[in-house]
Amino acid sequence: MCPPAHFKVTYSINPWMDPSKPVDLRLALAQWEDLRDRYRALGHTVEVLEPQPGLPDMVFAANGAIVVDGRVLGARFAHPQRAAEAAIHRAWFRENGWTEVQEPLHINEGEGDFAVTDTWLLAGRGFRSSPLSHPEAQEFFGRPVIGLDLVDPRYYHLDTALSVLGGDEIMYYPPAFSPGSRAVLARLFPDALIAEEADAASLGLNAVSDGLHVLLPQPAAGLFAPLRDRGYEPIGIDLSELLKGGGSVKCATLELRLA
Numbered sequence: 001m002c003p004p005a006h007f008k009v010t011y012s013i014n015p016w017m018d019p020s021k022p023v024d025l026r027l028a029l030a031q032w033e034d035l036r037d038r039y040r041a042l043g044h045t046v047e048v049l050e051p052q053p054g055l056p057d058m059v060f061a062a063n064g065a066i067v068v069d070g071r072v073l074g075a076r077f078a079h080p081q082r083a084a085e086a087a088i089h090r091a092w093f094r095e096n097g098w099t100e101v102q103e104p105l106h107i108n109e110g111e112g113d114f115a116v117t118d119t120w121l122l123a124g125r126g127f128r129s130s131p132l133s134h135p136e137a138q139e140f141f142g143r144p145v146i147g148l149d150l151v152d153p154r155y156y157h158l159d160t161a162l163s164v165l166g167g168d169e170i171m172y173y174p175p176a177f178s179p180g181s182r183a184v185l186a187r188l189f190p191d192a193l194i195a196e197e198a199d200a201a202s203l204g205l206n207a208v209s210d211g212l213h214v215l216l217p218q219p220a221a222g223l224f225a226p227l228r229d230r231g232y233e234p235i236g237i238d239l240s241e242l243l244k245g246g247g248s249v250k251c252a253t254l255e256l257r258l259a
């Protein structure tokens with residue numbers, strides 16, 4: 001995770017970002033600290049990446065890499081405003097003892113567009129990550145990649161419209177995907193939790209699950225009961241300030257999947 005010390009909305013690269021809307025930086029920091037402390041209280045280790053001035057979106061650490069089986073595929077950002085974040089992430093991994101760290105050839109925005117289930121890597125395309133990043137990730141991780149076409153600009157990253165709950169269980173919002181991708185998801189995940197529009201629209205699918213606890217935006221209240229019915233414990237998190245940048249719980253969390 002990376003604290004939002006320099007977070008602000010001065011440019012707009014997704015429909016959630018409106019530079020005319022003020023951001024309360026102190027509140028953003030307090031909300032981020034609450035999320036970090038929740039992870040720690042649940043027994044998870046949180047590594048903290050040093051925020052850099054001039055990179056206001058660095059708080060969305062999930063975009064910095066994809067980490068599976070202890071191997072790290074770095075990011076390559078679509079927009080110049082975020083380009084410098086990629087090298088900072090790769091340097092952090094190398095300095096912290098990760099030996100398999102690769103700079104990608106093709107644009108990929110890390111876990112923003114890649115979700116990891118037990119069997120597949122689900123990979124988004126359409127707004128940010130290049131379709132060419134999909135075979136690149138498949139080759140690097142040796143896991144089958146399922147390409148999914150995103151069609152609604154509000155759901156510009158895969159992790160705004162789909163979340164892995166555990167194993168091969170997911171929740172998602174079908175209208176964010178092309179008809180063909182919806183059919184693929186229905187075929188692979190017939191028992192998925194299907195989100196309603198109101199919950200998707202509050203970025204309720206931008207969630208992190210440890211297989212039992214599901215941390216998700218507090219306003220996505222419609223997801224709580226179906227999650228409980230499936231045996232999960234939903235934990236609502238208020239990240240109202242980060243939402244102004246177009247991200248929430250998952251965007252702020254890069255998961256380090258060890259070998």
Ligand SMILES: CN(C)C(=N)NCCC[C@H](N)C(=O)O
Binds near residue numbers: 206
């Ligand atoms: C959903 N994940 C990791 C994200 N969806 N990231 C949020 C990125 C927000 C940033 N302003 C941007 O537009 O890149």
